[in-house]
Amino acid sequence: MADLTTDFLGIKSPNPFWLASAPPTDKEYNVRRAFEAGWGGVVWKTLGAEGPPVVNVNGPRYGVIYGKDRTVLGINNIELITDRDLYTNLEEIKRVKADYPDRAIIVSIMVPCEEEAWKAILPLVEDTGADGIELNFGCPHGMSERGMGAAVGQVPEYIEMVARWCKKYYSRPVIVKLTPNITDIRKPAEAAKRGGADAVSLINTINSITSVNLDTMSPEPSIDGKGTHGGYCGPAVKPIAMSMVSEIARNPATHGLPISGIGGVTTWRDAAEFITLGCGNVQVCTAAMTYGFKIVQEMISGLSQWMDEKGHTSIQDFMGAAVPNTTDWQYLNLNYVAKAQIDQDLCISCGRCFAACEDTSHQAIAMSDDRTFTVIDEECVACNLCVDVCPVEDCITMVALEPGTVDPRTGKVVQAEYANWTTHPNNPAATAAE
């Protein structure tokens, strides 16, 4: 069986599945249950500075996007950092870490953007024996209005400055958690690295309003008739998270910077995908909040099975494997020509491919009186929409034309050589092929 042990910044954990800083990791009771269920690590819910803790709303904290069978596709939350006393949290962290030395415990921290504030809290955290800290520069609601959370994460200079303080007053690994509520994710990642951070974790939640109640005209979740934007997470945000992860992994300035992947990880497959894009481990929240801690068992068994099938003996074997294949559009091979092909034995004649192509694409599918659907190669640009809307898996596939054959659409012979936009004659900035 594959070895799922991970070593992230020197922090060992029996598997790459950590619980993200969030309600599931707010206190000792939950964290012990998580460890008993098999989670490799937790990022303890964000601690604030000493003094009276923050207060949460007393109405609903979550909004949700459902599938038709009330499948949870995405959750938005307006909960703040821990609303429990700092010392209570610190004592609990110390106790749990002592009892679970083989599991990772990272402490998430958010204090005002002043050196004294960080200098004050970091030794206290160090004393718990926790394996590292994660700087919450991502929380998009409530705390950002007080100059913390995303308000820091959106200013690369602040990230760099705070990361530097942390490295100065704390001896163990420092992870900077990034907010996606920003135009270019590479900038804060670069700043974190400049500040000396050991790793970044992303994404934090995305600014969102899940729905509007059309009777009360209040956004949901509604607190006494008013709503506010919350942080969106869950399966719906995974594509956004993976794109941002890949940007950091590909960026020469941050390439190699360890990444903890967060954003909609729900199954072992999601985790594997994040790892192939350069993550050293993943953090999970919504899936645990939807199904409970037990789901980690499926993540562990699924990842093990897949690794065994692929012959991967450790996480390192495939970490970052998809990064070299993630490129800019301009470098995609324009000489690659594919055509949609419909397997008539699998086709159930629903006609969705026809409607999609005829109404919204390239009129490249023909429909006969007996509801046989066939691709018109002369029109097909291989856009893949038919594949995407077909309800039958593998019924429509994209088949590459062999070099040397003629593309019926363009009348041109398919070239074997790679050629991209940078050298294409239609590109006014093309460099002439010598």
Next chain:
Amino acid sequence: MIDDGVLMNSPYTPGIAAQRLGSDELAKNFADLHAPLDRHEAMVAADRCYFCHDAPCITACPTDIDIPLFIRQIATDTPEAAAKTIFDMNILGGMCARVCPTEDLCEEACVRELAEGKPVEIGRLQRYATDTLMAKGEMPFTRAPSTGHKIAVVGAGPAGLSCAHRLAVLGHDVVVFDAMPKPGGLNEYGIAAYKSTEDFAAREAEWLCSIGGIEIRNEMVLGRDIALDDLEKDFSAVFLGMGLGGVNALSVEGDDKGGVEDAVSFIRTLRQSDDLSALPVGRNVVVIGGGMTAVDAAVQSKLLGADNVTIAYRRGRDAMSASRYEQDLAASSGVKLLFNVMPRAIHGNGTSAEIELEYTSTEGGTLKGTGETIRLPADQVFRAIGQTLHSDEGLTLEGRKIAVNETGRTSRVGVWAGGDCASGGDDLTVTAVAEGRDAAMDIHASLQG
């Protein structure tokens, strides 16, 4: 009502007897065959629809309901809009949702039937939508300004009511003459009780008539109380939708013995009964026939407490006009299906005691007896071998039905016909609705001149 504690009879009581089962068991037996979908179930069921292009289910529906559209309207939580989509094409969409052999129509054509043998539950979704709107008592149509025309409709069954409603919407006034005390035709008198619970047929007819401009005159039989010549004189047009009032005889020895009845009469009595425990049924029941009426009579006999119920059909299973689903329903209710047998004689001293059946074979397309016979105990024998036109009113016939063109025109100018009494189409509620609707459109077009 008889309390279970003092039940007088049991399934094993000889002869024909009432009170074979207690009222609780009867109530359970005759409850809704399929419980209605609740909102969540409907949303989930609706989500399975692929919203096919030029959907095969629409083609398979005799009334051409835009099924993918109404299902999407359910999926987006607007069942009232879904109901309007259904009623646009089929004003008896509520009943059709209950009685349509969807397994032979829309659901058979559903691409998910092909894909995984599990079609979208179109019938139940249609019921969810139509029940939702009808529960609000809303009639989603308004009448056009009066045309001044008055049209006679004969028969308040599915064809007649469908025709009358469409004519009323178009601005015509309609008088419906019906032979029975209550409107609805076979919906009211001829369908198994568990398919139309809680007096649905009557409620639907009342709701349908809430459009206005429809006057129903009950217990008016064409040829007895009214004459076609008079209708033609008094009305701008006539639509005949009186169904098939006659019942085919068995024409075998003993057909006149006690205990031998028409299945349609048995079903009619059962449907109008307000105390099923008072309804007598045989210990050993044999139903002759292979259609829906045979299945409805057999299953309901069983549900009333008959010990042995057999459907005896003269051809093989595949030739049965009752769908495979209906056959399975009968079998799972405990009805025995006997194929390739035809009645030879009914024996008994004044009342039926046994039925003699002869095995059959088909040679060169002709059904013949093989000479081999069997006898089954039969206290009660139901004839369900088809119904016939009561009176042809001098109109040209096609086979044994009134000949009509595709819009329901008969051989007589100004007279349209549709439903079971007219040629063309299967003898289904949904087909009758389509024919009544289309005749109404043609009547309207011809009156607009």
